Amino acid sequence: MTTNNQGVGTRELALMILLEIERGEKSHIVLRQVLEKYQYLSKQDRAFLTRLAEGTTERRIELDYIINQFSKVKTEKMKPVIRNILRCAVYQIKYMDQVPDSAACNEAVNLAIRKGFKNLRGFVNGVLRNIARNIDKIAYPENTEEFLSIKYSMPQWIIRMWVRDYGEEKTKYILEGFYKERATTIRINGNATTKEELIRELTGEGIQVKEHPLLASALLISGYDYLAAIPAFREGKFQVQDAASIMVAEQAGIKEGDYILDVCAAPGGKALHAAQILNGTGMVEARDLTEMKVELIRENISRMGFENIRAVQQNATCFDADSEEKADVLIADLPCSGLGVLAKKTDLKYKMNPETETEVAALQREILDTVCRYVKPEGTLMYSTCTISRIENEENAGWFAEKHPEFDLEWEKQIFPSDITDGFYIAKFIRRSR
Numbered sequence: 342m343t344t345n346n347q348g349v350g351t352r353e354l355a356l357m358i359l360l361e362i363e364r365g366e367k368s369h370i371v372l373r374q375v376l377e378k379y380q381y382l383s384k385q386d387r388a389f390l391t392r393l394a395e396g397t398t399e400r401r402i403e404l405d406y407i408i409n410q411f412s413k414v415k416t417e418k419m420k421p422v423i424r425n426i427l428r429c430a431v432y433q434i435k436y437m438d439q440v441p442d443s444a445a446c447n448e449a450v451n452l453a454i455r456k457g458f459k460n461l462r463g464f465v466n467g468v469l470r471n472i473a474r475n476i477d478k479i480a481y482p483e484n485t486e487e488f489l490s491i492k493y494s495m496p497q498w499i500i501r502m503w504v505r506d507y508g509e510e511k512t513k514y515i516l517e518g519f520y521k522e523r524a525t526t527i528r529i530n531g532n533a534t535t536k537e538e539l540i541r542e543l544t545g546e547g548i549q550v551k552e553h554p555l556l557a558s559a560l561l562i563s564g565y566d567y568l569a570a571i572p573a574f575r576e577g578k579f580q581v582q583d584a585a586s587i588m589v590a591e592q593a594g595i596k597e598g599d600y601i602l603d604v605c606a607a608p609g610g611k612a613l614h615a616a617q618i619l620n621g622t623g624m625v626e627a628r629d630l631t632e633m634k635v636e637l638i639r640e641n642i643s644r645m646g647f648e649n650i651r652a653v654q655q656n657a658t659c660f661d662a663d664s665e666e667k668a669d670v671l672i673a674d675l676p677c678s679g680l681g682v683l684a685k686k687t688d689l690k691y692k693m694n695p696e697t698e699t700e701v702a703a704l705q706r707e708i709l710d711t712v713c714r715y716v717k718p719e720g721t722l723m724y725s726t727c728t729i730s731r732i733e734n735e736e737n738a739g740w741f742a743e744k745h746p747e748f749d750l751e752w753e754k755q756i757f758p759s760d761i762t763d764g765f766y767i768a769k770f771i772r773r774s775r
């Protein structure tokens with residue numbers, strides 16, 4: 342389990358990933374790169390590595406709290422290698438029943454030695470053995486905000502914001518939601534296969550498949566190694582897309598022949614879904630800020646094989662006069678704080694703060710204010726974010742409706758995370774006729 346045949350152990354790879362994340366890299370991207378690079382790892386090792394890297398990241402606040410109860414040197418003063426070796430080991434002790442505590446401690450000590458910290462092996466060993474002996478006796482703070490912050494490893498400012506906006510019970514529900522075990526949601530490309538055929542094909546590959554309880558167009562899959570290894574994925578028969586995100590194009594009232602503009606489209610989930618609904622007719626223009634992002638959309642277009650969609654580089658904050666009143670449906674799935682997708686992007690919560698939250702909400706207003714002019718009279722504007730924040734969601738929608746009385750808010754919905762969906766927000770606006 343711990344050392345593969347090329348000598349790099351899964352715990353050492355997990356350490357590499359954690360150090361990269363601390364240096365500012367995105368957790369889901371580093372993990373994907375490592376899994377791609379170390380393809381020779383067994384399926385079991387890949388699952389262990391994924392769980393260890395993701396779990397240690399998403400439980401970081403709690404793990405540091407535990408370590409700091411037993412170490413005179415606090416985690417923020419430790420060398421990054423040592424603090425991440427300790428975090429990883431404490432995660433195994435607390436959350437991975439299949440790993441004996443002694444193995445977690447021994448492997449941590451060996452890793453510290455291999456990484457050049459032979460002089461600290463006694464420290465690592467002492468702290469970890471002490472934690473292993475007392476793991477069920479650790480006292481947590483009584484203050485609700487601090488308790489929730491540590492128990493769910495969520496920065497306190499986010500807890501404060503959610504308790505203020507949704508109340509304590511809902512906040513606990515949201516926090517629990519991120520830790521629910523979940524399968525991957527896929528949207529079936531009905532132009533390339535049928536639901537029955539796809540279920541048969543995936544099941545034949547040894548993948549577990551379930552119907553999605555909310556959406557007929559989606560399935561839940563689990564037990565696969567990695568996506569690119571699934572022939573049906575390479576052949577564009579499905580797209581990985583969360584249920585809440587699928588609802589954007591599904592609820593937009595797209596009709597065959599429509600012109601759809603997606604102003605923040607990479608990697609293309611909603612734009613491709615719109616193209617699929619158009620069923621070979623109409624056109625989708627999928628835009629994003631940089632050529633690199635636009636290239637991601639192009640890769641997905643080519644995998645899905647659609648011809649009624651093009652990807653274009655365009656900054657959504659710059660007005661494009663040629664697009665004025667052209668769109669039957671405008672999709673504004675805007676950059677956001679991402680607090681609804683913390684189950685997948687486990688490090689995001691540590692990167693945001695109240696200032697970045699205010700900045701992103703202001704950017705959303707600037708984009709909405711610019712792109713709304715592309716919507717035809719009687720056309721639709723779908724505003725969505727993958728976050729749970731009134732400032733970015735309901736307050737921005739309210740601001741927009743007041744500033745642009747030519748639009749009516751038809752409905753809005755905040756979706757909270759669960760085992761079958763991410764946290765997400767959608768507002769549907771209709772532009773009045775002249």
Ligand SMILES: C[S@@+](CC[C@H](N)C(=O)[O-])C[C@H]1O[C@@H](n2cnc3c(N)ncnc32)[C@H](O)[C@@H]1O
Pocket residue numbers: 586604605606607608609610611612628629630631634655656657658674675676677727
């Ligand atoms: C939430 S993601 C979009 C996800 C996409 N709609 C999908 O379903 O796959 C937001 C996107 O906005 C892009 N973005 C950020 N600022 C932008 C700007 N000023 N103009 C255009 N796109 C921007 C980001 O590059 C990112 O790809």
